[in-house]
Amino acid sequence: xxxxxxxxxxxxxxxxxxxxxxxxxxxxxxxxxxxxxxxxxxxxxxxxxxxxxxxxxxxxxxxxxxxxxxxxxxxxxxxxxxxxxxxxxxxxxxxxxxxxxxxxxxxxxxxxxxxxxxxxxxxxxxxxxxxxxxxxxxxxxxxxxxxxxxxxxxxxxxxxxxxxxxxxxxxxxxxxxxxxxxxxxxxxxxxxxxxxxxxxxxxxxxxxxxxxxxxxxxxxxxxxxxxxxxxxxxxxxxxxxxxxxxxxxxxxxxxxxxxxxxxxxxxxxxxxxxxxxxxxxxxxxxxxxxxxxxxxxxxxxxxxxxxxxxx
Amino acid sequence: xxxxxxxxxxxxxxxxxxxxxxxxxxxxxxxxxxxxxxxxxxxxxxxxxxxxxxxxxxxxxxxxxxxxxxxxxxxxxxxxxxxxxxxxxxxxxxxxxxxxxxxxxxxxxxxxxxxxxxxxxxxxxxxxxxxxxxxxxxxxxxxxxxxxxxxxxxxxxxxxxxxxxxxxxxxxxxxxxxxxxxxxxxxxxxxxxxxxxxxxxxxxxxxxxxxxxxxxxxxxxxxxxxxxxxxxxxxxxxxxxxxxxxxxxxxxxxxxxxxxxxxxxxx
Amino acid sequence: xxxxxxxxxxxxxxxxxxxxxxxxxxxxxxxxxxxxxxxxxxxxxxxxxxxxxxxxxxxxxxxxxxxxxxxxxxxxxxxxxxxxxxxxxxx
Numbered sequence: 001x002x003x004x005x006x007x008x009x010x011x012x013x014x015x016x017x018x019x020x021x022x023x024x025x026x027x028x029x030x031x032x033x034x035x036x037x038x039x040x041x042x043x044x045x046x047x048x049x050x051x052x053x054x055x056x057x058x059x060x061x062x063x064x065x066x067x068x069x070x071x072x073x074x075x076x077x078x079x080x081x082x083x084x085x086x087x088x089x090x091x092x093x094x095x096x097x098x099x100x101x102x103x104x105x106x107x108x109x110x111x112x113x114x115x116x117x118x119x120x121x122x123x124x125x126x127x128x129x130x131x132x133x134x135x136x137x138x139x140x141x142x143x144x145x146x147x148x149x150x151x152x153x154x155x156x157x158x159x160x161x162x163x164x165x166x167x168x169x170x171x172x173x174x175x176x177x178x179x180x181x182x183x184x185x186x187x188x189x190x191x192x193x194x195x196x197x198x199x200x201x202x203x204x205x206x207x208x209x210x211x212x213x214x215x216x217x218x219x220x221x222x223x224x225x226x227x228x229x230x231x232x233x234x235x236x237x238x239x240x241x242x243x244x245x246x247x248x249x250x251x252x253x254x255x256x257x258x259x260x261x262x263x264x265x266x267x268x269x270x271x272x273x274x275x276x277x278x279x280x281x282x283x284x285x286x287x288x289x290x291x292x293x294x295x296x297x298x299x300x301x302x303x304x305x306x307x308x309x310x311x
Numbered sequence: 312x313x314x315x316x317x318x319x320x321x322x323x324x325x326x327x328x329x330x331x332x333x334x335x336x337x338x339x340x341x342x343x344x345x346x347x348x349x350x351x352x353x354x355x356x357x358x359x360x361x362x363x364x365x366x367x368x369x370x371x372x373x374x375x376x377x378x379x380x381x382x383x384x385x386x387x388x389x390x391x392x393x394x395x396x397x398x399x400x401x402x403x404x405x406x407x408x409x410x411x412x413x414x415x416x417x418x419x420x421x422x423x424x425x426x427x428x429x430x431x432x433x434x435x436x437x438x439x440x441x442x443x444x445x446x447x448x449x450x451x452x453x454x455x456x457x458x459x460x461x462x463x464x465x466x467x468x469x470x471x472x473x474x475x476x477x478x479x480x481x482x483x484x485x486x487x488x489x490x491x492x493x494x495x496x497x498x499x500x501x502x503x504x505x506x507x508x509x510x511x512x513x514x515x516x517x518x519x520x521x522x523x524x525x526x527x528x529x530x531x532x533x534x535x536x537x538x539x540x541x542x543x544x545x546x547x548x549x550x551x552x553x554x555x556x557x558x559x560x561x562x563x564x565x566x567x568x569x570x571x572x573x574x575x576x577x578x
Numbered sequence: 579x580x581x582x583x584x585x586x587x588x589x590x591x592x593x594x595x596x597x598x599x600x601x602x603x604x605x606x607x608x609x610x611x612x613x614x615x616x617x618x619x620x621x622x623x624x625x626x627x628x629x630x631x632x633x634x635x636x637x638x639x640x641x642x643x644x645x646x647x648x649x650x651x652x653x654x655x656x657x658x659x660x661x662x663x664x665x666x667x668x669x
Contacts, residue, residue: 029403030403034405052429110320123566127563135554143334147330236578250516
C-alpha cells in the first residue's frame with residue numbers, strides 16, 4: 001500500500017522541524033533582550049502606533065481644521081458601516097479574494113508539480129516563474145493596461161479580432177473584472193507555485209521510491225504523498241494570497257481606476273478615494289478602523305497557524 | 312512517476328507568463344505613430360526614441376533616481392533596525408515576545424490606505440513631507456516587520472551552540488554579533504535587503520501621498536502620463552521596462568529564496 | 579506640535595485605559611508567569627492571548643452592532659465586555 005509506506009515515513013518529522021522545536025525549548029529567558037528589540041519598537045511606534053492613534057481620533061470627530069472640530073461619537077462608524085457603496089466594495093473585495101484563491105491555489109500547485117526537478121532547467125524555471133513577482137505593482141498594471149487593450153494590446157486584440165468577442169475593459173464592467181482577475185492570476189500564481197514547489201522539494205526521495213515500488217499511479221502519488229506534505233505551505237499560500245488580494249490597490253487603480261462605474265472599486269481604492277481624494281478625515285478614519293479590524297483577525301489566524309503548526 | 316507531458320505543460324505556462332511582458336517590451340521600441348497607427352505582432356520600425364525621451368526628460372529620470380534613493384535608504388535603515396531584533400527573537404524568550412512578533416506581522420499585513428491620512432499630517436508637521444528620508448521612514452512601516460520575520464527565519468536555522476562556544480571563548484555579544492554572526496548570515500542579509508528594496512520599490516500609495524515634487528517616485532510619474540494628446544504608450548512602456556530592471560538584475564541570485572522572502576521566512 | 583493628532587478626551591481615556599491594561603498584564607506576568615492552556619477555543623492560549631482575542635471579539639461585537647442594529651451602544655458595550663470576559667476566563 002502506497003499510503004501505508006508513506007505514513008510510516010511520515011511519522012518522523014524532518015530534521016529541520018526537529019531542530020526548530022529543540023531550539024525553542026532551549027531558548028533562555030532573558031528580559032534584557034528587550035534592548036535589542038527597542039529600535040524596532042521605536043520605529044514601529046513612529047510609523048504605526050502614532051498614525052493609528054491619530055486615525056482613532058479622526059474617526060470620532062468632524063474635522064474642519066485642527067482647531068475647528070466637533071466630537072460626533074460613533075456617527076461615522078454608523079454611516080460608514082451602512083453606506084451602500086462601502087458595503088458593495090466590501091462584498092466585491094471578498095468575492096475577488098475568493099475567486100483569486102479558487103483559481104490561483106489549484107493552478108499554482110499544478111504548475112509546481114509540472115516544474116522540472118533536476119538540472120539547469122530548474123534555475124531557468126525558477127527565474128521565469130519568479131519574474132512577475134518582482135515587477136513593480138504599478139508596472140504590472142501598465143503591462144495589462146497595454147496587453148488587454150483592444151487596439152494596441154495583443155490579448156485584447158486577439159479576443160476582439162480572432163475570437164470575435166467584443167472586449168473592452170474601459171467600458172464593460174465584466175470585461176474590467178476579468179482583466180483585473182486575469183492580471184492578479186498572472187501576477188501572483190507564481191508565488192503559489194514557488195511555495196508549493198518548495199514544499200514538494202522537501203519531500204524525501206524514499207517516499208517516491210516507495211510509490212514506485214507499489215506502481216502507484218501519478219494521481220495516487222500526488223493525492224497520497226505530495227498533497228499531504230503540501231498542507232503547511234498551502235496554508236501559508238492561502239493566507240498570504242487572501243491578505244494581499246484583500247488589500248489590493250495599485251494594479252486595478254492603474255488599469256481601471258476602480259471603474260467603469262464602481263465595477264472594480266475595491267476597499268483600498270474606495271478608502272483612498274475618501275481619504276486623499278475628498279480629504280474626509282472622519283469617515284476615512286472610521287473606514288480605516290473597520291478595515292484594520294478585519295486585517296487584525298486574519299493576521300491572528302495566520303499567526304496562530306504559523307506558530308502552532310510546527311509543534 | 313512524472314507525467315510525460317509535465318515538462319511541455321510547464322514550458323507552455325512559462326511562455327504565456329512571458330507574453331504580456333514581451334508585448335510591453337515590444338511597445339517600448341516602437342514609435343508612437345506605429346503603436347496607434349496599425350496593429351502588428353512584430354515592430355515594423357525599431358526605435359530607441361522612447362528611452363531617449365525618458366533619459367532626457369527631467370521629470371522621468373529624476374523620479375527614477377528618487378525611487379532608487381529612497382528604496383536604498385529604506386533597505387539600509389530597515390536592516391539596521393531589524394538585525395538585533397531578529398537575533399533577540401530567534402535566541403531569547405522575553406516578556407511579551409510572542410505578542411510583539413505578532414504585532415509586527417499585523418503591520419506588514421495592514422493596508423497602506425489605512426495609514427495615508429495620518430502619514431500626510433505627521434510628515435507635514437515634522438517637515439518630512441516630500442523628502443526621500445520621509446518616504447524611507449514611511450516604508451519602514453511594512454519593511455521592518457518583513458526584515459525581522461525573514462531574518463528570524465534564517466537565524467533560527469543556525470544552531471545556538473555557535474553562540475555558546477563564542478561566549479566561552481570570551482566574545483562579548485556585540486563583538487560576536489559583528490565578527491562572527493553577521494558574516495555567517497551574509498546571504499540572509501542579502502536576501503532581506505533585496506526584499507526590503509523590492510517592497511519599497513513597488514509601493515505606490517504611500518509614496519505618492521507624502522511626496523509632491525522633490526521626492527516623487529517613478530511609480531507616481533507613471534500613473535500621471537495622460538496628457539492632452541492622450542497616453543504616450545511608447546514612453547509608458549519604456550518606463551515600465553526600465554522599472555523592471557532592478558528586479559531583473561538580481562533575480563538570478565535570489566531565485567532560491569523567493570518563496571522564503573514572500574512567506575516571511577516561514578518556508 | 580501634536581495638534582494634528584486632534585486628541586479628544588474620550589479617545590485619550592480609551593488609550594490611557596489600554597496602556598493601564600497592558601502595564602497591568604506586564605506586572606501580573608511578573609508576579610505569576612502566565613500558563614498556557616486549552617479552553618473552549620481549542621487552541622493553546624495564555625492569558626495575554628486570551629486578552630487579545632477577547633478585545634478583538636469585543637470590537638467585532640461593537641462593529642456588528644453598529645452596522646446592523648439601532649439599539650443603544652451602551653447595550654453593545656455590555657455585550658462586548660461580556661464576550662471579552664467569557665473568552666478571558668474560559669477561552
